[in-house]
Amino acid sequence: MTSPEPLVLVNGSPAALLSPLDRGLAFGDGVFRTLRLESGEPVWWLDHYAKLAADCRQLQLDCPTRTEWEQDIAWVAARQPDSVVKLIVTRGPGPRGYRVPEALLPTRVTTASPLPGFPDPVATTGAVVRICDLRLGHQPRLAGAKHLNRLENVLARMEWDDPEIDEGILLDSDDQVISGVMANLFIHRDGVWQTPSLARCGVAGVTRGRLMPILAAQEGRFGLADLMQADAILLTNSLIRVRWVARLGERNWPCPADFDNLQEKLCSGV
């Protein structure tokens, strides 16, 4: 690991390790969140907690309480007030086999890494993106949730190592645009903002949820041709918040006219 060792809590204990029998390892049986801690405050915390709890319900998983997470975050905040905080909850350690036995105790993992380039320099430049070869499969039962089965993202991210490329665009097996590997996506076309429907695959991020009403964006289905014909493309996640796409192959886009305004609207929320 090149960066300094992250701060780690496992079930609230500093520097604790994980059971090799944890179902998070065995099956990816859990969900996670990544969020910004700024001056000790978790940004959009209530949204993140609500999404974590919703994703747990989708997997019929017990979510640790808000208080437990807030104690973890306070511990991190006291040590590294500007951080990328990652929260993981798994179904906990269990015996071999897929069956979920009674009375498993969920595992709660909180880690914190330095906030990349804080204060963030990327927010003022556009992103250079590529189209990934990997096509996302459809699984409506898992779609939308940020669960721990992320091999599609890992394989897609392996497709490039050019540091000039900021993000890869993921299409699904029907060649519909879904998202970036790390970010959600919006396009502006014919005067309307759209973001892909995530009913069959993809992760419905907190920033996407916050930006949709600001842009009056609709969920829709669109392909690569629509993406290339868009007047503007935006990428969102909790770390970059919102970034405009400047280049995809030969196609270039200027910074959208109202970008500063919408960035301010997005970032002014608690």
Place this chain on the structure above:
Amino acid sequence: MTSPEPLVLVNGSPAALLSPLDRGLAFGDGVFRTLRLESGEPVWWLDHYAKLAADCRQLQLDCPTRTEWEQDIAWVAARQPDSVVKLIVTRGPGPRGYRVPEALLPTRVTTASPLPGFPDPVATTGAVVRICDLRLGHQPRLAGAKHLNRLENVLARMEWDDPEIDEGILLDSDDQVISGVMANLFIHRDGVWQTPSLARCGVAGVTRGRLMPILAAQEGRFGLADLMQADAILLTNSLIRVRWVARLGERNWPCPADFDNLQEKLCSGV
């Protein structure tokens, strides 16, 4: 956990724990094997090692050497010579993010649980099965591999808790029969054995690979109606080896005429 604590080795160290930064936890970025250890001997070991190495290649993951695994297995064999051994390899601990950095060290986890009901009583009775509601999604890049992204299996296994039901049959999003939740599947119809093609989803197990030549079975595509019209259905995995299906809903099947013979042929291999 109701059963005794399994034996555990992490990178060859007894009772070691796992880094919460392991990519096996973060993304399910790894593969695994489950096999029988009988009188200290790992059954079909060369097949299992070959499959583990092939699955690692599919994820561009470094597989620990055969010698490393054999040292782990010898340690288990000395303590619990009749066991279910599970081998996990992950891409190892790494910094936050999907990107695979240079020089990660894979994590090797070996666990051993008691062999269920040894000597196995289930081999002489037929299995009672049900059809799962969950439909497997298609992802050709991951299909066939026994990777750690197994939430589909976990959700499918949650669909029943009736202990009379031994296995759930999984169909894919095109309503083609793929496998059981825990086992591969063969059907006999019109004098021919068939097993589902696993080009788009499912796990191509070692026992399936061994049984195919014994049955002269072909890979094919078939749906639920074909399954119900089969003369015989077999389930295979490395723990049960081969078991015949006795009941699915209202439909009952007798033990296939040549079952003892094929079981003997299957089990006589090293």
